[in-house]
Amino acid sequence: MNIAIFIFDANPPIPAYCLSPEGLRGTVAVTSGTETHMVITCRVLMVYPKFVPNSFWNYTEACELVGAKYPAAPLGLITVAAMLPNDWDIRLVDRNTEPLTDADLDWADLVMIGGMLNQQPDFIYLIDLVHRHGKPVCVGGPDVSSSPHLYSGADFQVIGEAEEIISHFISAWMRGERKGVFIAEKFKIDVTQSPMPRYDLIKFDHYLFIGVQYSRGCPFTCEFCDIIELYGRVPRTKTNDQILVELQALYDHGYRGHVDFVDDNFIGNKKNLRTLLPRLKAWLEERDYPFEFSTEASVNIADDDNLLQAMKDANFFGIFVGIESPDPETLVQMKKKQNTRRNIAECIHKIYGYGMFVTAGFIVGFDTEKVSMGQAMIDFIEETNIPVCMVGLLYALPGTQLTRRLATEGRLHEGYDLMKVEQAGDQCTLGCNFDTKRPLRDILVDYKAVLEHVFNPLAYAGRLSRLPVMLDRSDRRHDLPDGDIRNRLGSIEGVHRIMRALPEAREPFWIAFVEVARTNPNALRYIVMLMALYMHLGPFSKNVIGEIDRRIAQLDVKLTTSSNLVGCATGRSAGLAPLNILSM
Numbered sequence: 001m002n003i004a005i006f007i008f009d010a011n012p013p014i015p016a017y018c019l020s021p022e023g024l025r026g027t028v029a030v031t032s033g034t035e036t037h038m039v040i041t042c043r044v045l046m047v048y049p050k051f052v053p054n055s056f057w058n059y060t061e062a063c064e065l066v067g068a069k070y071p072a073a074p075l076g077l078i079t080v081a082a083m084l085p086n087d088w089d090i091r092l093v094d095r096n097t098e099p100l101t102d103a104d105l106d107w108a109d110l111v112m113i114g115g116m117l118n119q120q121p122d123f124i125y126l127i128d129l130v131h132r133h134g135k136p137v138c139v140g141g142p143d144v145s146s147s148p149h150l151y152s153g154a155d156f157q158v159i160g161e162a163e164e165i166i167s168h169f170i171s172a173w174m175r176g177e178r179k180g181v182f183i184a185e186k187f188k189i190d191v192t193q194s195p196m197p198r199y200d201l202i203k204f205d206h207y208l209f210i211g212v213q214y215s216r217g218c219p220f221t222c223e224f225c226d227i228i229e230l231y232g233r234v235p236r237t238k239t240n241d242q243i244l245v246e247l248q249a250l251y252d253h254g255y256r257g258h259v260d261f262v263d264d265n266f267i268g269n270k271k272n273l274r275t276l277l278p279r280l281k282a283w284l285e286e287r288d289y290p291f292e293f294s295t296e297a298s299v300n301i302a303d304d305d306n307l308l309q310a311m312k313d314a315n316f317f318g319i320f321v322g323i324e325s326p327d328p329e330t331l332v333q334m335k336k337k338q339n340t341r342r343n344i345a346e347c348i349h350k351i352y353g354y355g356m357f358v359t360a361g362f363i364v365g366f367d368t369e370k371v372s373m374g375q376a377m378i379d380f381i382e383e384t385n386i387p388v389c390m391v392g393l394l395y396a397l398p399g400t401q402l403t404r405r406l407a408t409e410g411r412l413h414e415g416y417d418l419m420k421v422e423q424a425g426d427q428c429t430l431g432c433n434f435d436t437k438r439p440l441r442d443i444l445v446d447y448k449a450v451l452e453h454v455f456n457p458l459a460y461a462g463r464l465s466r467l468p469v470m471l472d473r474s475d476r477r478h479d480l481p482d483g484d485i486r487n488r489l490g491s492i493e494g495v496h497r498i499m500r501a502l503p504e505a506r507e508p509f510w511i512a513f514v515e516v517a518r519t520n521p522n523a524l525r526y527i528v529m530l531m532a533l534y535m536h537l538g539p540f541s542k543n544v545i546g547e548i549d550r551r552i553a554q555l556d557v558k559l560t561t562s563s564n565l566v567g568c569a570t571g572r573s574a575g576l577a578p579l580n581i582l583s584m
């Protein structure tokens, strides 16, 4: 039996639907004039799965130092929350910061889960857990969009950007359907119509920073990149008013401190950005600088002094740049042409000149790499003087040009897109999920050498103490706003805690600290922040080096075994292993 009902005040607007009796759970009667209507109040529990523990990006110790629980809040989920009808009741549980209880699950009519690759093990576990509680699950987000086959256990899949397609899911749910796959047309979403994220669902003090998104997509063509596959190559920006309203909402919720523009490439649409930045500056000034910004941008940002100045004026303090490799031939092969024909170190130094520090991504494991790659990368990192370098192994992400090429060449490993609980990590430990051209052992040895150098406390402190000379913070505001969680780092007790936690780095870090305090006190708090990050990066890099050692040892065992077999088979002594065993 289906019962006709009316729904009002829904966002997006929803016509009258028919519901099965089961779908009526939680509905209430509302009388308006002489008519009595039913208003649906669906109880939605949104769950953000746990990230795998062994990741560069978790910054666990730095979070603990300031009393946060995880670096970033789930922006995707709270954006989707804002697309659901106003009369649906929504709760959010971020498993990285708080427990998910039976009571939460009992409360819900529907559970919605979203996340990325590095949440996959918990994500899949959660689908099963929710089903054991007898509740339906709707899934979405980047990993579902990239690898939907891994999430076929969910009742509903929303694939791609949710802004338009979600109304189809909502309609289906209202009609009483309990299964469905909804696929968004690629890159068609007009982000100016994207609703303001439900920041009210977030517990701000759980996080190091809060994300806002100005644009989606990137104009470049890097072969390994999944962003252009998920969000396209034509950057779509929100309007200036839209962003300022989002920032105002954060401000009104009382949030102060670090806001990250999570754009794929912040300068993807420079024309629009040029109009946003002066308004951002004025907005900040009027409110006495409640936020400091960071973002991600391609290295050609250094070509544009006006843009750098405008970002400086708008209180940007950090930029993540994908550098990837010091080798021009490798950059061409990976189709990262924007990084060729330029002196990258000069570009980075130029960004420092505008008072913004740079963190950067580097990758080892490309087909065209030469034997000397490891030392070249070390020299390059020292020359650019970037303290926090995310050096990973090349990882074939699902849906990329790289993955398609490797599949065609028969080099992709089975289950390459599957993150198993027992091996969970990130591209630092799991990379090279394909047959490499260069012997894998050589790649791992090179990679290990880079990690050993880059995260050596002396080298790290050396880069820290050289940075302030280049980082022009002279005309920058000195104080953080009241309520900024990072204020807890600046106290002398905070600095002592960092030093106590890092016995082997204590001496070089103190020397760097004193040097920076003397020469560039305005840069000091950034240097302390980068030291705090080392509390995670130091131990993390040791774990990765341990993992790489284990992978090398496994390869050596395979090599020995295979050499023995060759020896037996040919009647000769062991020693001449077929070379290709090294790329297993």
Ligand code: B12
Residues within 6 Å of the ligand: 051, 052, 055, 057, 058, 071, 072, 073, 074, 075, 076, 077, 079, 080, 112, 113, 114, 115, 116, 117, 118, 138, 139, 140, 141, 142, 143, 144, 145, 146, 147, 158, 160, 161, 162, 163, 211, 213, 216, 217, 226, 227, 230, 231, 262, 263, 264, 397, 398, 426, 427
């Ligand atoms: C900010 C960011 C981070 C931050 C913090 C993320 C956080 N806590 O949420 C940090 C720096 C920590 C990070 C790290 C990593 N990230 Co990241 N990150 C991003 C980035 C740039 C923005 C995320 C965001 O907030 N987007 C804004 C929201 C609105 O978009 P969205 O999440 O896609 O949500 C939309 C849809 O997907 C959908 N949706 C989302 N959730 C749900 C849920 C339901 C139920 C439904 C129906 C729909 C739905 O609706 C939304 C609106 O359209 C994305 C790229 C991107 N453009 O999204 C990469 C991205 C998510 N990261 C990615 C990866 C691979 C990583 C890393 C492994 C490192 C790396 N980049 O190589 C690490 C791993 C982290 C770890 N701890 O292990 C990949 C994920 C690929 C995949 N298959 O899952 C992405 C897509 C791109 C990329 N290569 O960087 N990341």
Ligand code: SF4
Residues within 6 Å of the ligand: 218, 219, 220, 221, 222, 225, 226, 227, 228, 264, 265, 298, 322, 336
């Ligand atoms: S510049 Fe960055 S976001 Fe753009 S295609 Fe290359 S890796 Fe992807």
